[in-house]
Amino acid sequence: MKTFNLAILSGDGIGPEIMAEAQTILEYLKQTGLVDFQIQEALVGGASIRDSGAPITNATLDMVKTADAILFGAVGDYSFDHLPQSVRPEMAILKLRKELELFANIRPIVIFDELIANSNLKKEVLQNVDFVIVRELTGDIYFGEPRGEKKINGVRHGFNTMTYSEPEIERIANVGFKLAEARRRKVTSVDKANVLETMQLWRDVVSRVSESYKDIELQHMYVDNAAMQLINLPAQFDVLVTGNIFGDILSDQASMITGSIGLLPSASLNEGLFGLYEPIHGSAPDIAGKNTANPLAMMLSMAMMFRHSLDRTDIADLIEQAVKNTLGKKIATPDFCREGWRQISTIDMGGEVRKELSKLC
């Protein structure tokens, strides 16, 4: 059996709390003999700034490059908000995405039957919701130059640059079409081609790439309409492909379809399927240290890691089934607890998933 080399970067806020629960699941799986791995851990984000002055060190970057996959908690700490962008905790994740060429962010939006009543949307709207958001992760306005702030006639002006090249759009479009081949064969490309030149290029390139996928239906949609349709008729989507900033916003919106941001995992992959796996939420400083954070998105991210980077679909299925069975017991952390359900802590949720896993192993 292969011994996987896993890099664990817990980060800030609730990151270490949810990662601790994911790690107990990992350790349990190792004990059963189903999987073998060794772990290397490092500080990132605010924790790394406190330790070494940098959001991520070169030693950490070198370490993760030797791993088979990365599990990432979250970064962000309001006490660093006064610092320039380039040295804030969030730079750690941006740098990892850029250095490792993690250009494809994959965010499945699936409704657990047990949680239909948790959503703010009506039950009828939620029927058959099962789609994937493919977000480009290493380009767009988050990385475009020039960026910065300057004074014009004594008045502060901030500026950023939205930019994409043809190859960047081609490779993310290909990820979307390939995913659609194994699903319901529909790609919705989301842009703002009506007002932004970068987005007209996006539309042209996606249309061109689609010619190599004749049996996949391609639909173009403006981002404002997509925001509306996600709430109006989310079941219409199969694979939604979009750029960095639109994907950032739409995937948080989509998280509310499922009931809580604490339930959504994600994978960020490079061309070789090497990946960084993290929940879509941030470090949630408002609830950090309270033992109330939902660890399920972290565990589901770990399941995605076994599926996409480690080629162990069997382990991914086990973790996902254990989470599903746990939800079936009507227990929840505060973010998705509702009437008739029992509210439990982060640590207890970890224990319950472990219990369900042990029944399956």
Ligand code: NAD
């Ligand atoms: P957030 O996702 O951290 O929190 C938004 C809301 O959701 C908060 O009310 C929070 O309590 C709640 N929440 C998030 N995750 C939860 C969980 N697992 N269980 C229960 N409730 C949960 O977003 P924010 O407040 O906009 O940002 C906080 C910090 O996180 C900022 O510094 C931001 O830059 C950073 N951030 C980091 C990442 C990342 O590391 N990839 C992503 C997004 C935001």
